[in-house]
Amino acid sequence: MKKLTVTDVTLTFGGLNALTNVNMDIQPGLITSVIGPNGAGKTSMLNCMSGFYHPTTGELKYGDTRLTASSPHEITSLGIARAFQNIELFSGMNVLDNLMLARHRMLDYSFLDAFFYTKKASRVEAENRDYVEGVIDFMELEAYRKSTVGNLSYGVQKRVEVARALTLGPELILLDEPMAGMNIEEKEDMVRFIMDIKQERNTTVILVEHDLGVVMDISDQIYVLDFGELIGHGTPEEIAKNERVIEAYIGEE
């Protein structure tokens, strides 16, 4: 598995620095959390990693591949998947089609195969359906398989969002506040899923989350952002003692 490195990334929106000289070193196979108060630049960081924003200066590298100027679909093909903070599902389709869309790149039949629905198209569709069913099983979405996504409850939609990112078969998954707005049971479920993503599916996880309790419990490594600047990183124990972090969250005495 490859390492994601962020070197001196600065992101500027017309005079406003969303990120200033941020350095990160995402170790493969671990859960890395990015935390910080509102407007700290967490989602901007994730957008840079997934190609929706391009950093003004600095560099992002996945293994030896430069990501700085890549577009989202190029980054996806490298094995980096992303779940959105505000649910961005294909709301008119059912769960199954949403997940099959994530297999888009793996469905390697030609246009004419599709036009005439040849044996090859049918076989490839069935194979990928099998993969999708694996993810549905993993994320416990069996009951919602044929439901239209727009009609599902918020918590389930969030789960479909994570499932869709997993269906891409990534090595690294970016989760943007997967637990925001959930009740305690849904949160516990989601934590269990994130732990399983790391352990069973052997996937690196980058987690942006506001719930510090959860972050401290499950993270292997934490980066703290405040006003676009990195103010601390380390293990949860180190972060809990870091004075700049405490200051950013609670304020000065």
Added chain:
Amino acid sequence: MATNRWLATGNFFSTYKEEQRIFLTNIDRLTIWSLIAALYAWPLIFQMSNKNMLVIDSILVAVVAVIGLNMVTGFAGLISIGHAAFVGVGAYTAALLAASWGESHAILTHAWPLVILFSGLVGAVIGGFVGLPAMRLKHLYLAIATLSFQMIFTWTINFMTLFNQGQTMPLPRVFWLTGKVVRKDHYFFWYFVILTVIVMSGFAVRNLMRTRYGRCLIAVRDNDRAADAMGMHPGFTKVYAFALAGFFAGMAGAMHAYLFRGAGIESFSLHQSISYLAMAIVGGLGTLSGSFFGPAAIQFLDLQVENLSAWAGTILGSSMNLATALRPLTFGLVIVLFLIFEPRGIANWWRITRSYFKLWPFRY
């Protein structure tokens, strides 16, 4: 376990391939195939006058065109107000072949299916080219870009001598296994040809919609940011949607030209583009069955209003001008009423009817 393939109840699937089928029950399959058989059989039983057959044929041509429009506007969500121009591209491709090879060249008279297919491909290329702004533009701005293609098309045809400056460019009568299709059988013959094209297009669209090449269209409609994150290029997908629309439109155009034995600009005007859009909306955007209902409904309405305005003209004085205003008036009214009361179109009534009969005789 005994398998039941006739009813939806007890029809259990044990492989993924079983669930891919277009017809999930035998009743579905039987219904559709007998409907298609009936469509092929009825003109043989009931003798229609040439005039009525022409009306039906032009509905069928519009169906093929609206299938194309539904690909781009219905499934991919990109408003195209230049669809008649794409149909025109197909018609003028066939007409140009006739003009450059001579009107009775063997390819045009004997290999006409190839001419129709070729016109479709030319339509696809032009469609893809016109769709290029979709890489950057969205919503209303894209609609204006397609409108500009409509304008460019009309002006090009009107001012270039190559296209006979918009005057009709002739096309020959075609040959079938029984020999030359004569005047008496012309519309009768084309009914079967266009129906065959519709049946094939219908199945092709259903096939596309259950593969990645159809799902990607809905993906860019619903959320093109997420589509990007799913690893597809949203820009190219939109261009592809336009190419697909151009393909069906091109075929429709070539058939239109053969049917009317010529191509003239008045059939491919902006007004016709809006008509296609109205057909797609009334039929139901983003549905295959809507592409069949929409053209039929609009053409039928058009005929009725024509009769009505002729009748109104006899009782009202010509100074009132009501008779001429009646047609655009009802046309606009129908679209507005559909958008307010049934935005999902006639296809939704069809869906409701189907689900009623699925449960019959029970209510739920």
